[in-house]
Amino acid sequence: MTDTLKRPQKRNPVLPLRLPTLPPGARSRAAIQMSAAVAEGRFELQKCHDCGQLQYPPRDACTTCLSIKLEWTPVDGRGELISDTLLHHSNELYYRQRVPLRLGLVRLQENITVLAHLHGDCPQATAPVRVRAHLDKSGQAVLIALPATDTPNMADDRILREMTSDPKFRKVLVTDAKSATGQALCKALSDAGADMIWAGIAEPWKQTPGFDAITKLPNVTVVPLELTDNRSVQDLAASIGAKVDILINNAEFHRNTGIADRPGTETARAEMEINYLGLMRLAQSFGPAMRARAADGSVPSTAWVNILSIYALSSLPSQGTFAASKAAALSLSQTLRAEMRQAGIRVVNVFPGPIDDEWTQLVPPPKLAPAALAKAVVKALQDGVEDIYPGDIAQDLFNKWRQNAKALEREMWDQ
Amino acid sequence: MSAPETPSDVLREMTKALATQRLRIVDLTQTLSPRFPQIVLPPEFDQCAPFRMEEISHYDDRGPGWYWNNISFGEHTGTHFDAPIHWITGRDLPNNALDSLSAQTFVAPACVVDCSAEAKQDADFLLTADRLKLWEKEHGRIPAGSWLLMRTDWSKRTDPVAYQNFDATGQHSPGPDITAVEFLVHERQVIGFGSETIGTDAGQAANFRPPYPCHSIMHGNGRLGLQCLCNLDLLPPTGAIIVAAPLKILNGSGSPVRALAIVSS
DSSP states (O other), X not given: OOOOOOOOOOOOTTSOOOOOXXXXXXXXHHHHHHHHHHHTTOOEEEEETTTOOEESSXXXXXXXXXXXXXXXXXXXXXXXXXXXXXXXXXXXXXXXXXXSEEEEEEEETTTEEEEEEEOTTOOXXXXXXXXXXXXXXXXXXXXXXXXSSOOTTGGGOHHHHHHOOOOTTOEEEESOOSSHHHHHHHHHHHHTTOXXXXXXXXXXXXXXXXXXXHHTSTTEEEEEOOTTOHHHHHHHHHHXXXXXXXXXXXXXOOOOOOSTTSOSSHHHHHHIIIIIHHHHHHHHHHHHHHHHTTTOTTSOOOEEEEEOOGGGTSOOGGGHHHHHHHHHHHHHHHHHHHHHHTTTOEEEEEOOSOBSSGGGTTSOSOOBOHHHHHHHHHHHHHHTOSEEOOSHHXXXXXXXXXXXXXXXXXXXXXX | OOOOOSHHHHHHHHHHHHHTTSEEEEEOBOXXXXXXXXXXXXXXXXXXXXXXXXXXXXXXXXXXXXXXXXEEOOTTOSSEEEOGGGSGGGTTSTTOSTTTSOGGGGEEEEEEEEOHHHHHHOTTOEEOHHHHHHHHHHHOOOOTTOEEEEEOOGGGOOSHHHHHOEETTEEOOOEEOHHHHHIIIIISOOSEEEESSSSSSOTTGGGSSSSSHIIXXXXXXXXXXXXXXXXXXXXXXXXXXXXXXXXXXXXOSEEEOOOEEEEEO
């Protein structure tokens, strides 16, 4: 049974910081597709269209019949651990820091053998196990075998925690804690056992209903944060930047206008100032310290979450300037992901549909409740995925976008 | 000392008085900083941008020998000046914008009415015509062409939350009522009204009849506004000269100013 994770001790400040290293990250073009599926929370392997043989690792032609018609197909993951070993030595810097490591071969029920990390609770071979795919610190798919049934404190496993960003005992910054989503996030993070939640607030003279209750949560500390003001962002980073393990950027400016129905560019500019440039300012001020601390002791910095919008993928013309700002933020977040990956920090993008708040009053349901969004964010961190599409609308539009982005563009015209 | 006989004599006297500090300059200006709050309109309206500053270079690879910033702000940010064109009532007046206002209007005497005791008691304190008449009994008639500055010590509220002073019914800060504005505009011909609060009107002035009387009536009659002033407690009730020159913005409705008062020691 996994030992319960204890509240980590403070770092000994006279010892050198453990520097971030990465597991080998080079992958073939086919293997990158497996990682892409895992990033969206799916475990898929290639299946031969001609002979039906499952492939592992990913490759360009079938190992049985040489057909190149390989199709990605979901894998259940159940199988049998047929051998296991303990790795004591590696020339890879990342593994040198983490040996000994348990590894094993698992025969999946789909009749293929895979190499997997072993969860600490996995019994010795032979034994039934569940194989899951996760992203490692390099952002690439690796497999980990879990015991056949859940065990107590499973999520606290050392290797699993390397691949996920569970908020438990972690210190989290929520960039706009006053909004409906911000309040829900603070609550959900508190419930998930976050050690500290910094609740960022802009324009402190504006009071928001419900926020008082959030500030009374025992692990919440209110901090000033104006994303439109570089100095404010720098000041907060100077104060807490070296302690933030997870940054959740939920701050947004949201109005319901297209191009023709509101003259001028001031609303669009205000949206860009927070939704796009705000992210840029946060990345420049908080990014470096988070990258430096990505292997810091038992609680390293681990993840960066952006609350984007499903309309970042395809514009909703009735909220066109908002969608454009979110599309800009999406593009920037991809750069941020590439930069943060060098230290092993996961950038999680969240693509909700309409959220049930004051800026979607005239949008008919279904709308995503702020609490549901917060729950999805915490789950994404616990699962270690990169992109999530919480709620029915987001799921529906994401599927349409994957199938035919051009057709979706036309469908959005009258929504 | 004999009275100066020519304009050059006046300036010579003034130069000497400034050098010997018989005349002093009082800075009436709040520091233009990103922390200083900006006026808040209901969110369905477009907002005045707060003061923001982005570094261009700081003796670094972006510019090795020099430090400078790009700044941005709305016209009505920090200690600022309102031109008549700011309000719809003043839109058709001649010379109503920053570039067309006569430069002569930027230097004018001031009457300072001390309402600090009342404002301390009541954040919604309103300055009335009767209160102004009482002031005149003590300090003499408000001269035409002078500023009427309302001292409330509101500028000493350095916490932006206390300065804005919002609750669920809106903002609570002192200002003039309609009788005061009518009196100053029509019976005293002031050049404008100045305040220490975020606007020349009271915090609750959206609910007055008419709404925002100081903006509506002052600007409708070609008069000016100054707000977010400070150091009014260092001014005499009469006798100070205000120098408040806004930026010369084409068709501009307002501008941050470095507002100064010349006072005799």
